[in-house]
Amino acid sequence: MTDTVTVEVRRYRPEQEAEPTWQSYQVPYRRExxxxxxxxxxxxxxxxxxxxxxxxxxxxxxxxxMMVNGTPALxxxxxxxxxxxxxxxxxxxxxxxxxRDLVGDLTDFLGKLRRVSPxxxxxxxxxxxxxEYLQTPExxxxxxxxxxxxxxxxxxxxxxxxxxxxxxxxxxxIALAQRYNLDxxxxxxxxxxxxxxxxxxxxxxTFVGECSTVCPKDVDPAxxxxxxxxxxxxxxxxxxxxxxxxx
Amino acid sequence: MTRRRSQEPGLWxxxxxxxxxxxxxxxxxxxLLWVAPALGWMAPPSPERLAAVAGGIPGRLFLSALIxxxxxxxxxxxxxxxxxxxxxxxxxxxxxxxxxGVATVLxxxxxxxxxx
Amino acid sequence: MNPAxxxxxxxxxxxxxxxxxxLRSLPYARFIARELTSMLVAYAxxxxxxxxxxxxxxxxxxxxxTAWLGSTPVVVWHLAVLAGLLFHTLxxxxxxxxxxxxxxxxRRVPDAMVLLGQYAAWAGAxxxxxxxxxx
Numbered sequence: 001m002t003d004t005v006t007v008e009v010r011r012y013r014p015e016q017e018a019e020p021t022w023q024s025y026q027v028p029y030r031r032e033x034x035x036x037x038x039x040x041x042x043x044x045x046x047x048x049x050x051x052x053x054x055x056x057x058x059x060x061x062x063x064x065x066m067m068v069n070g071t072p073a074l075x076x077x078x079x080x081x082x083x084x085x086x087x088x089x090x091x092x093x094x095x096x097x098x099x100r101d102l103v104g105d106l107t108d109f110l111g112k113l114r115r116v117s118p119x120x121x122x123x124x125x126x127x128x129x130x131x132e133y134l135q136t137p138e139x140x141x142x143x144x145x146x147x148x149x150x151x152x153x154x155x156x157x158x159x160x161x162x163x164x165x166x167x168x169x170x171x172x173x174i175a176l177a178q179r180y181n182l183d184x185x186x187x188x189x190x191x192x193x194x195x196x197x198x199x200x201x202x203x204x205x206t207f208v209g210e211c212s213t214v215c216p217k218d219v220d221p222a223x224x225x226x227x228x229x230x231x232x233x234x235x236x237x238x239x240x241x242x243x244x245x246x247x
Numbered sequence: 248m249t250r251r252r253s254q255e256p257g258l259w260x261x262x263x264x265x266x267x268x269x270x271x272x273x274x275x276x277x278x279l280l281w282v283a284p285a286l287g288w289m290a291p292p293s294p295e296r297l298a299a300v301a302g303g304i305p306g307r308l309f310l311s312a313l314i315x316x317x318x319x320x321x322x323x324x325x326x327x328x329x330x331x332x333x334x335x336x337x338x339x340x341x342x343x344x345x346x347x348g349v350a351t352v353l354x355x356x357x358x359x360x361x362x363x
Numbered sequence: 364m365n366p367a368x369x370x371x372x373x374x375x376x377x378x379x380x381x382x383x384x385x386l387r388s389l390p391y392a393r394f395i396a397r398e399l400t401s402m403l404v405a406y407a408x409x410x411x412x413x414x415x416x417x418x419x420x421x422x423x424x425x426x427x428x429t430a431w432l433g434s435t436p437v438v439v440w441h442l443a444v445l446a447g448l449l450f451h452t453l454x455x456x457x458x459x460x461x462x463x464x465x466x467x468x469x470r471r472v473p474d475a476m477v478l479l480g481q482y483a484a485w486a487g488a489x490x491x492x493x494x495x496x497x498x
Binding site for chain 3: 265266267269270271272273274275276277278279280281282284285286291292294296297298300301306310313314317318320321322324325327328332333334350353356357360361363
């Protein structure tokens with residue numbers, strides 16, 4: 001029976017060191033513990049200087065994404081048991097600048113998300129007196145999968161293209177754009193395509209597919225991107241045949 | 248602020264078409280033309296038959312579609328593989344010219360040869 | 364203390380990407396292998412062209428081509444080409460359902476059925492090739 005597990009954490013304290021270093025901790029092993037519990041044990045009992053993000057501890061907020069043994073994972077959803085005998089290596093999410101220890105800067109993602117207008121875009125707003133926009137279950141099923149995204153950014157850590165080409169919009173942004181494109185209440189498809197059908201939009205993607213593999217919510221961003229490529233290609237052909245001004 | 252959309256979709260369509268035609272037709276062609284006869288599993292199709300197939304209008308149309316599309320499939324995919332796999336971003340223009348250029352030259356050659 | 368440290372403007376760490384990033388994990392290596400099969404697609408297309416040219420150029424030229432086809436290193440190479448092309452075909456057909464949503468009669472066709480359709484298309488195309496070349 002294991003009593004303890006070794007947890008190796010990638011530390012980075014800019015006031016102390018110029019480069020990140022590894023620090024090893026012995027954490028008691030409990031069968032029901034997640035990696036997040038181990039990190040919290042370290043912070044509470046062993047080394048209060050360890051910095052990391054977490055919130056809901058149940059896999060819905062998307063805060064606790066980190067590299068666990070080289071794979072992007074939600075630390076609140078990864079059992080220590082699956083990582084025995086250890087050591088468990090925890091690093092900050094790949095692809096993002098590291099501010100401190102396990103905390104990355106996610107501003108790039110937030111800026112890109114805004115560029116694709118992740119809200120319902122309407123040409124004309126219906127006045128509230130006319131009632132709600134009705135939607136059938138089939139219409140909901142069109143986009144529901146892409147609405148499950150919790151912005152945990154594991155897909156960005158898994159995507160080699162995002163690391164190689166930092167201007168790439170990235171899987172979650174495109175999946176979220178699709179969530180609105182496919183929503184029957186939305187009328188912003190054309191406007192979003194201006195942002196998306198660019199090299200730093202969907203065309204940098206080469207369908208590696210790792211984003212969908214690591215997604216904890218089964219959003220399938222890779223599928224969203226490939227579907228959108230077909231959409232954009234059809235639009236492009238239509239644009240050749242019936243030229244629209246300015247496009 | 249609207250940006251002019253990329254012209255990439257055209258290249259992607261060529262890549263997709265080439266990949267699909269290549270995926271469904273090439274394995275059978277390789278087995279029946281180059282592997283099975285060479286291994287002695289079957290008699291090779293006679294030159295007369297092949298000439299008749301390749302010389303007929305359906306055969307010429309098929310080859311005119313398959314060969315250029317397969318080449319453009321390679322050009323597009325190889326370009327991205329070099330771009331991302333070896334991080335040759337600074338050579339992007341050169342790689343694009345070389346890959347699509349080679350594909351175009353060979354496609355033109357194919358067109359001439361097939362329709363002679 | 365890090366002598367380069369500036370208070371209130373700490374330096375964020377940006378990790379670089381190694382040249383051989385695709386050797387970092389099996390999925391990445393598989394991805395690059397998959398992409399490189401495109402070279403075999405081009406090779407097969409060019410060889411088809413060469414074969415057509417050999418046919419055109421007359422019986423001696425075609426006999427030389429056939430002899431080359433039958434030589435051992437070429438046979439071994441072509442077995443490798445076949446393996447690579449099968450890898451291309453299988454990965455391509457399996458990824459295709461992710462790229463399209465097929466609807467029949469207003470209802471969405473499940474992915475497994477789309478995949479079956481892909482395999483059917485492959486079988487059909489192969490049967491057509493066999494019939495044209497052998498019948």
